Amino acid sequence: MAMKPRKLLLKLVTGVLFSLLILSFAVWGIGDIFRGSGQAQAVAEVGGTTIEQRQFAQELSNEINSMSRRLGVQLTMDQARAFGIPQQVLERMITRAMLDELSSRLGMLVTEEQMRKQLLENPDFQGAGGRFDRNRFAQVLRFSGMTEQGFLARAGEDIKRQQLVAAMTDAAVAPESLAERLFGYREERRTADYLRLANADFRDVGEPDTAALQEIYDSAGGELMTPAYKRIALVVLSVAEAARNFTISDARVEEAFESRKDEFSTPERRTVSQAVLPDEAAAKALADRISEGADFFSAVEQATGRPPVDLGSVARGDLPEELAAAVFELEDNRTTAPIRSPLGWHVATVSAIEPGSVATLEENRDKLRQELAEAEAIDSVIDLANRFDETLAGGATIEEAAERLNQQARQVPAIDAQARTPAGALVEGLPSINEFLPVLNRTPVGERSTLTETLDGDYFILRVDGETPAAKKPLAEVRDQVVELWRKREQARLAEEKATALAERVRGGETLAAVAGAEGLSLQQTAPVTRFENDPQRTPSPQLSQQIFDIAAGEVTTLAGTGQAAFSGDGGPAASATLHFPQGVAL
Structure with a gap:
């Protein structure tokens, strides 16, 4: 049994080891970033490594932009602070610096084979076939502003850090008493009998009056709103479009195939x-x-x-x-x-x-021709982007710059924060959504974005010419939706009241089985579950798995939910909470 607690403690032990590592830097020297050392440009000092304000600002900016792309909205600095992003970035940079100092003192080296494996197995550099794609590699480097030598140097440092962390955690042994207690907490299992009251079974809820409908309408949010729409001008400098202007000879295709035959076989x-x-x-x-x-x-x-x-x-x-x-x-x-x-x-x-297969030229001719054309087009698009920027710097509008360089400036009359039209369709002809949406959402009315490069090597620029604000749809238009919202609220209220009454009967001395029989309900039982169980075959709800550990054997409790597959509603009324699996109330 000793192995399982140790595995559970891996993260804990790693944290303890890093804490000890930090303490060891009392000898090597880690700068006090809160006290201030008189060096205005230093955020922190770790041994002989200085984390400069410029480095911290760049990494913080990258992290905020990355989070913004994932969320689809540009985060402000106040929002970033609320997420704890600056502290996370600083902690990450200090940890890296400590590991780098230690690996340097230990004289750790990275072999050429390790570097090659890291490069070939990185999914960011793989094409559609799951193999290393040099063109994609070059695009990623250019997008991140790194040279190949710079990337390889950073990858080498990452490998050394991974080896160092693995060496420390593999050698860690937690105190047996602590390991046993944590193992017991995580692996303790309980079984619960329960009844389920489905909200949908409470059909007779009557009809809402005008005041009730108005209350629901006034409190409802996004489901009754039309989104805000922006009116934009857009120019896209596309690699795929530029590639159509390049003619690749058969000889070049054949030469590329022979040099890359193993890649296709x-x-x-x-x-x-x-x-x-x-x-x-x-x-x-x-x-x-x-x-x-x-x-x-x-x-x-x-x-x-x-x-x-x-x-x-x-x-x-x-x-x-x-x-x-x-x-x-x-x-x-x-x-x-x-x-x-x-x-x-x-x-x-x-x-x-x-059996293996040997690729033929005919099978790959069109693909190679396209790849070669796009490789040629990348340089062309970069040159075009530079000239576009220069034209804008000379005072031209994006329409004027596009006309001078024989490019198309599009007018998009209405686009929402998810790049959809009022009809709900995705706007066609956009660049990569992951890069486009943050730019669209953070650019205010009357302003022009910067010329932005995507991971695919395309460039785009937009200007927001107007905006139609989000607005709640008229009650008359959404009356059926409001009635349905009211019905669901009433069903949830009735289910909760019924569950509370049944729970009181059990507390008064009736058995759960007797209550189930009297009410025509099915008495069900969970499998033996831990606090962290979320398999719907073993428990009706992750929340139920957690809640049965908060009561003693023989006690009864209720758990409410709407049955929607989501996690929200914490802190709100039980009847309005949204849980993962229940479609009503369980007790």
Whole structure:
């Protein structure tokens, strides 16, 4: 049981280790950022590393922009402070600096193979086929303002930090008493009997009067509102559009295919298990027993005292050269003779073969032609963007600049914060939404955005010429919606009142089973659940899983919800709370 508590404490122990690491910097020196040291440009000092205001401001700006893209609205600095973003950024920068100081003192190095693996496996640099795409790599670097050398240097530092953290956490041992208590808290399980009252079962709620409808209408929010719409002028400098102006010869396509043929081909893969033995004699004895008919797995366990090592599905390049040569000559379900490699003596078996495929030029001709054209177009679009900026700097409007450079300036008469028209359709012909929406939403009426580059290599600029504010739809137009909102509120109120009354009967001495029988309800039971259970097959609600740990055995409680799959309503009336799974009240 000792392993489970240790795993649960991984984050806790990591935090403790970093706290000790911070204390150790009392010797190395970590600047007091709150007291002020007279160095106006230093936010913090860690050993010989200074975190400058400029660096902090840049990283903070990047984090705010990243959060804004995820939320679809540009955060102000006050909102960023409310989210705790400045403190998070500073803590992250200090932690990085501490790890960098420590890795430097330990003389840690990163191999070329580690760097190559980091680069090829980074999903940000992979194309549609899941393979490394150099054009995408170049676009990401340009978008983030980094050189290739700068990226590789930063990646190397990241690898060293990861190794250092892994070394510290792997070696950590928590006090047994603390581990046991936390393990018990997390793994304690309880079972609850419950009744479910569905809101929808309370059908007879009557009809609302005028005052009730007006109350619901006045308190309702976004569901009865029309969104705000902006009227904008937009210019997009598109790589895909520019690529149409480039003609790529067949010779260039063929040359690119030959140099990248492996990228489009699928290597043969084999499912391999092996035993590694100390010497040739032991390997030969094992191979002989298997060739005489012994089962591979049984023979390996008998010879080594442990099961074979399952290498899984591997390509030729995944194995040492000596082992790969033998393994990839085997037929299915055959075993190799003893093989010597720098790792020892091997006996391996192949249990499955996945044939590879060799790509042909015809299969990839159009794709390569497009990629080559877009690679050429990227430089063209960058040049066009620079000239566009220069034209704007000379006093031209975006329409005038577009006309001079033979580009199109579009007028979008109405676009909301999610880039949709009043009809609800997504506005067509927009650049990448993740980059476009924050710019759209933070640009005020009468202002022009900066020329912005997207991750795809496109550029865009917009000007907001007008705005129609958000407004509540007239009551007459949304009366049916308001009536439905009133009905749901009444159903939730009746369900809660009924559940409270049933709970009082149980507290008065009736059993839950007797109440269920009298009311025609089904008595149900959860599976044994922890405080953190959220599987709907085991519990009707994550909130129920938590709540049954707040009461003693034999006590009764109620839990309300509307049945919508969401998390909200905390702190509000039970009848209006929105829980994840219940469609009524459980007790």
